[in-house]
Amino acid sequence: MENNNIYILSQPIHSGKTTLLMNWLQRTPHVAGILTPDVDKWRMLYDVANKTYHPLQVRASHPVNDLTMIGKFRFSKTSFHLAQQILQSSANSNADWVIVDEVGLLEIKQGAGLEPLLSDIIYLYKSRKDSQNKLLLVIRDYLLDEARVHYGIENATILDKSFFE
Numbered sequence: 001m002e003n004n005n006i007y008i009l010s011q012p013i014h015s016g017k018t019t020l021l022m023n024w025l026q027r028t029p030h031v032a033g034i035l036t037p038d039v040d041k042w043r044m045l046y047d048v049a050n051k052t053y054h055p056l057q058v059r060a061s062h063p064v065n066d067l068t069m070i071g072k073f074r075f076s077k078t079s080f081h082l083a084q085q086i087l088q089s090s091a092n093s094n095a096d097w098v099i100v101d102e103v104g105l106l107e108i109k110q111g112a113g114l115e116p117l118l119s120d121i122i123y124l125y126k127s128r129k130d131s132q133n134k135l136l137l138v139i140r141d142y143l144l145d146e147a148r149v150h151y152g153i154e155n156a157t158i159l160d161k162s163f164f165e
Contacts, residue, residue, distance in 0.1 A: 006137065007134055007135065008148075008153070008156050017102070018036060020161060021099060022037060030096040032049040033048045033098040034100065048099060058075065070110075070113075088117060091125075096132060096133060100136070101138040119151065137156070
């Protein structure tokens with residue numbers, strides 16, 4: 001299958017990927033999906049279509065049964081469930097672009113976080129041959145090759161920062 005509807009923004013950690021996309025959203029209509037900006041040093045979930053923020057990263061006192069950890073970071077499973085709901089709704093919408101910020105170790109190595117929905121959405125966009133709807137995946141540079149193979153998106157278009165400026 002061709003990946004002509006799948007695009008990737010891949011840059012190093014803390015290089016401004018999410019900030020770049022937040023600025024791009026101000027000039028680009030018909031975008032849905034999720035971003036994960038840092039707000040007051042805490043990772044948040046931003047619903048692009050509804051312009052709402054939700055907690056993603058949680059404190060050490062957060063209930064263990066609602067906890068997903070990666071390295072030193074603690075995330076709410078409930079928030080990932082919300083992110084999946086937002087992405088499902090976004091993929092079923094008529095948005096020109098659906099953003100997934102970001103595809104990381106949780107998804108690729110653990111099958112957690114945004115999985116299994118992320119794999120389903122990628123498959124959906126790989127199947128959309130003539131659609132104007134595009135999927136934009138944000139992937140850290142050091143995970144790019146592994147993510148492309150893992151999801152079978154070797155032919156996805158890699159966008160650089162200039163596309164968003």
